[in-house]
Amino acid sequence: MEFVPSEEALLNEELKRIRADIDAVFDALLPVPMDSRKRLVEAMRYAAIGGGKRVRPLLLAATADLFGVDRDMAVRAGCAVEAIHAYSLIHDDLPCMDDDDLRHGKPTVHKAFDEATAVLAGDSLHALAFEILSAPEMSSDPFTRAELVATLAMASGMNGMAGGQVMDMAAEEKDYDLHAITRMQQLKTGALLAASVEMGAILGRLPAEGRGGLRGYARDIGLAFQIADDLLDYEGDEAKAGKALRKDDEQGKQTFVTLMGADQAREQARALVDQAVGHLAQHGEDARLLAALARFIVERDR
């Protein structure tokens, strides 16, 4: 009889594995130069290596696994997504943005280095993402490379993450309702999570027409992820989260929690996860990791 690990054991194993894999690729991609760019690359490494849960690369890799994609390729593409995520955190933490001092339990990049270096380390990680995806080592198929770039660029710019960040900034002045909050979060957080799943499908050469189920899964977990984030901000433990919490409330921002109440928000997040897992039915047991990830996203404490 084959030993089948519990869903939690499987997930912990896979989270540990992807963290090590992503760190190793970043380490190889970011050798510290001997010239005066040393400080820049050190800041990039500080932001990119060793921090974060690596949910996005694991989403990408777990999706790619469904189609038997080589893990090294999935990790490379995951590094590109994580480079975008890391740059966005550096820029979001800047004094002129959210002005945060702590990220992943350590000083933010502009605190550990300086503001100018933080801006440029973010910009350089941004460019690195597209350098990774467009390089021949990413995939021997140029169509795959171009599609990966297009998907990630669209998810990060004005019609994705950056656009959502602007909507979030405006939320302090405008009284967003549930519809507006949902739309904002779909761009701010949802777009990059969805891109991670989509990029896994692209590596798996799944034609766009066949991606409906996976896109439904991605949409649902994206929203669940943000509701969980709002709950964490509302009732989480700062030490575990490794960053300042209760900021939404201080700024008088509407969130899923202020609009629905904590209990209903939690219920909604769990319902979304069930719905997300439902979208995976056609993949059967193969989608166990994606299902486990969906549950992790709402139950996490950081």
Added chain:
Amino acid sequence: MEFVPSEEALLNEELKRIRADIDAVFDALLPVPMDSRKRLVEAMRYAAIGGGKRVRPLLLAATADLFGVDRDMAVRAGCAVEAIHAYSLIHDDLPCMDDDDLRHGKPTVHKAFDEATAVLAGDSLHALAFEILSAPEMSSDPFTRAELVATLAMASGMNGMAGGQVMDMAAEEKDYDLHAITRMQQLKTGALLAASVEMGAILGRLPAEGRGGLRGYARDIGLAFQIADDLLDYEGDEAKAGKALRKDDEQGKQTFVTLMGADQAREQARALVDQAVGHLAQHGEDARLLAALARFIVERDR
């Protein structure tokens, strides 16, 4: 007898044409949304439309012309380069970087809008560049799209423009010699100018082995461009330049002018232009516009 316009008339005509073309594509790519991203897209339009000499897109288009590339394609790719250039100016002008109030004769983006919007407008233009290049409308050939992305990403990141910017920031503390200044400028300004020429060759499907002459041309004009910039900073007219000058001197930075003297720097720039034009010999009369551009680069007054 056919009328052959003077080199100056040809150049002015072409600069006017590319300015109109680039503005039209940006205008189409950046419709102002009805939601709270309005301010972001307005800031992107403010930075991208109507400003700048458009030297980079014209370099790209003039190179592409050598191979009979459709002008619309060259303009699209030129917009991607210009989006990178525009984002870099927005971020360079920020208070934590060069802290400039004036650019192209109008308030810088963080002055006209605010710092957070400036950071995000820069980030969004950065992503837009790769969205443009990876879109199927850019080229029907995915290999061309991926190669365009790879070339521009490499030229903008830590081994290109952003790396050069960091080296420039460090120049205040370190006493750079001519060798170090040259290396810094090759990254800071040269990489994007060289990428523009390279992308014209990529659109023209010129294999990498055949790009030696054009690369030599790009390398020489890149350096000449920066020497001309240093000369402008040293002896130029602020009203014409549309930005603050004499900043290098105030900051005690070494430049080509401080290291060589203005006269020798001017001589050096002109020698580089002659050398650059020499690299174009194999293209004969077809390269007239590239030759005119090289001369414009050192003789310009803004």
